[in-house]
Amino acid sequence: MGTRNVRMATSFYQHNETFARWSPQLGEDSPAGERACRAFGDALVGKIGSEFRTLGLQIGYAYENSSICVENGSAPPPYDPATYVPNARPGARAPHVWIEDGVSTLDLFGRSFVLLRFAGAPSADRIAQAAAAPNVPLTVRDIGSEEAAATYANKLVLVRPDGHVAWRADAAPADCSALIKRVRGA
Numbered sequence: 001m002g003t004r005n006v007r008m009a010t011s012f013y014q015h016n017e018t019f020a021r022w023s024p025q026l027g028e029d030s031p032a033g034e035r036a037c038r039a040f041g042d043a044l045v046g047k048i049g050s051e052f053r054t055l056g057l058q059i060g061y062a063y064e065n066s067s068i069c070v071e072n073g074s075a076p077p078p079y080d081p082a083t084y085v086p087n088a089r090p091g092a093r094a095p096h097v098w099i100e101d102g103v104s105t106l107d108l109f110g111r112s113f114v115l116l117r118f119a120g121a122p123s124a125d126r127i128a129q130a131a132a133a134p135n136v137p138l139t140v141r142d143i144g145s146e147e148a149a150a151t152y153a154n155k156l157v158l159v160r161p162d163g164h165v166a167w168r169a170d171a172a173p174a175d176c177s178a179l180i181k182r183v184r185g186a
Helices: 002-019 031-046 048-052 055-059 125-132 146-152 176-183
Strands: 098-100 113-118 138-143 156-159 165-169
Touching: 031 048, 113 125, 113 146, 125 138, 125 176, 138 146, 165 176
Parallel strands: 113 138
Antiparallel strands: 113 156, 156 165
16 A cells, blocks of 8 residues: 555656646747647646546555455455545445435444444344453444445444444354454454
8 A cells, every 4th residue: 555655656746747847838929839738738637637636545545454354355446546436345444325314324433343234134242242351342333224235235344443344244253252353453
């Protein structure tokens, strides 16, 4: 992730450097000056403009192969620095979905681990008990939104306090204590 960001910053710097050597005709009130201005504007939009289209770079990062996230075999979305593709893959930023009037899934995160339970999910009791033993703060939240269920793709989704998905599945794991131990970094 850091290497990717440095490469993009270097590319932005190189694009900016080319503008320091732009045509002296830019200031001319002539057909050549007009052509130079149009070319300059096109170059700005195509090269410098990309510096302002970085939503995928800014919020599309994921903790790939993190020791505190449990991979589930799902493929990451294609990376595009300009476009953020919401997904609930372990390690990814938990996506925003409106779940009630004025309440987003993002409003649920930040104070504790949150276990999202979607329609048809099994009981979360074993996971909650596993979290209680080492005093890991966990909030279980039942979500009735079909849109959220489709976006999050599994019936149980555990989100870390930083808003990144730690684990997801359709059933609790056999060893809930091992799950909690891993996602808390123990």
